Amino acid sequence: MLTEIKIELPFLAVGQTEDVLLELGDGRWSLLEDAIAGRAWIVGIFEDGASPREEWTRLESMLPVPAMGAPEIRSLAAQDWAESYKEHFHPWQFGRLHWVPAWERGKFEIPPGDSVLWLDPGMAFGTGNHETTRLCVERLVALAEARSAAGRARARVIDAGCGSGILALSAALLGFGDVSGFDNDPEAIRVSRENATLNAVADKVRFSVVNLAAGLASGAADVVLANIQADVLVAASRELTAAVAPGGSLVLSGILAQERDAVLEAFRAAAPEWAADSRVLGEWSDILLTKP
Numbered sequence: 001m002l003t004e005i006k007i008e009l010p011f012l013a014v015g016q017t018e019d020v021l022l023e024l025g026d027g028r029w030s031l032l033e034d035a036i037a038g039r040a041w042i043v044g045i046f047e048d049g050a051s052p053r054e055e056w057t058r059l060e061s062m063l064p065v066p067a068m069g070a071p072e073i074r075s076l077a078a079q080d081w082a083e084s085y086k087e088h089f090h091p092w093q094f095g096r097l098h099w100v101p102a103w104e105r106g107k108f109e110i111p112p113g114d115s116v117l118w119l120d121p122g123m124a125f126g127t128g129n130h131e132t133t134r135l136c137v138e139r140l141v142a143l144a145e146a147r148s149a150a151g152r153a154r155a156r157v158i159d160a161g162c163g164s165g166i167l168a169l170s171a172a173l174l175g176f177g178d179v180s181g182f183d184n185d186p187e188a189i190r191v192s193r194e195n196a197t198l199n200a201v202a203d204k205v206r207f208s209v210v211n212l213a214a215g216l217a218s219g220a221a222d223v224v225l226a227n228i229q230a231d232v233l234v235a236a237s238r239e240l241t242a243a244v245a246p247g248g249s250l251v252l253s254g255i256l257a258q259e260r261d262a263v264l265e266a267f268r269a270a271a272p273e274w275a276a277d278s279r280v281l282g283e284w285s286d287i288l289l290t291k292p
Contacts, residue, residue, distance in 0.1 A: 004076050005044045005052040008068040012283055014040045014130070015229065015254070016064040022185070029059065033130055038282065042067070089119070094134075095141040097170060102198065115173040117166070118199055132253045135279060135286035136227045137170050139251045143223055144174040153177040155222040158243065160215055161232075165192030165207065167225045172196075172204040176223070180206040182215035212236050220245035227253040230263050237270040241289070250274075250289040260285040 009017060014033055017040075021029055028050075032041045042059070046052050056071055091100040096114040110116050144152055152175040159168035162181030169192075171179045183189055189207045196202040208215070212232070216224075216239045224243050226233060233240070233252055244250050255263050257280045264276060264287055275290040 002076055003046045003048075003050070003052050003073060005046070005056055005071050005073045007042050007056065007071045009040045009042060009063075010065055010068060011038045011040050013063070013065045017042065020059075020062050020064070024059070024062065026059075028055070092134075094138050095145060097137070097141055097174060099137075099166075099170075117169055117173055119166075119195075131281040131284040132227050132255075132286075133166060135281055135284065136167055136225055136251055136253045139249075139286065139288055140167065140170055140223070140225065141174065143249055143251075144171075144176065149175060156180075156219075156245070157223045158182075158216070158218075158221040158225065160212060160224060160226040160240070160243075161228045162192055162207065163188050163227070165195050165205070167227065168192070168205050168207070169196060169199055169201060171223070171225075172201045173199070179204060180208070180218070182208045182210045184209065184211045213239055216240065216243040219243075220248070222248045224248070224250045225253075226251065229254045230256065230259040233263055234266040237266045241267065241271040241274070241291070244289075244291045246291055248291050250291070252287040252289070253284070255285045255287065257283055257285045260287065263287060 014031065018031055021031060028046055029042060029044045032043055044052055044055060046055065052073055060067060089101045091098060091104065091108065098110070098114060098116045099119055100108050100116050102118045105118055108116065147155060155176050156178040157168070157171040157176045159165070159171070159181035162168050162183045165181055168179050168181035181192060186209050189209050192207045193202065196205050196207070220243060222245050224240060226240055233255070240250060252263065260278055264278065267287065267289055268276065271289060271291070273292050277288045279286055
């Protein structure tokens with residue numbers, strides 16, 4: 001028998017909380033998000049003999065903001081744990097690309113001409129419905145639709161700081177012919193490769209463990225995607241703009257709406273002749289930069 005402890009967090013604290021959990025490295029804790037509803041939870045699963053309340057007290061002291069309300073604790077069988085995830089993950093779509101939980105495979109009807117990226121939260125892979133990811137994939141779909149099939153097949157895409165690989169994998173399903181992703185976290189690359197296998201595109205996307213500078217030094221790309229965070233984007237503004245081929249696009253996300261102007265100013269200084277566009281979704285913003 002297992003014990004589940006679940007605590008709701010302020011949604012704006014998701015990014016900082018993810019950093020805390022990554023640094024902690026305790027696989028018993030995970031983060032669930034419902035970006036559409038604007039809610040998030042920390043969930044811990046413990047075997048008999050552990051003390052969930054004591055573990056939560058220890059974790060709570062590391063969090064950037066207080067939790068919302070008291071923790072909910074319940075006993076559950078191992079098979080119930082997988083089921084408990086399902087209430088938080090739902091299919092969503094933009095353009096001709098769908099992001100669908102893997103358990104709906106077999107019953108999800110794919111419209112003719114559309115593609116599906118299957119997502120398995122059991123492998124620490126979210127459904128991509130966080131605002132920062134949605135902003136990126138919507139830009140990616142629009143950039144794909146602006147090219148012919150032959151143009152996509154010739155185009156190179158780099159997913160900088162790929163995390164679980166959702167942007168790189170989406171690019172492959174959209175028909176981009178040369179796709180790579182990198183991250184400085186070996187666990188992120190392991191998960192990205194597992195999800196590439198899940199979606200039968202392991203032979204179409206290259207993932208590697210390198211830092212930002214090394215990953216961007218591999219040659220210019222037609223599309224560079226960087227869903228990271230504002231301070232990292234600003235610090236790497238010259239490396240990111242240098243990685244874009246003439247006529248190419250740089251998509252930046254992971255930017256709080258209140259940070260957008262500062263990030264845009266830094267990139268205008270690094271690339272003053274580039275066209276710029278930006279959108280806001282909830283509390284988050286993106287920036288699309290196009291090289292002449």
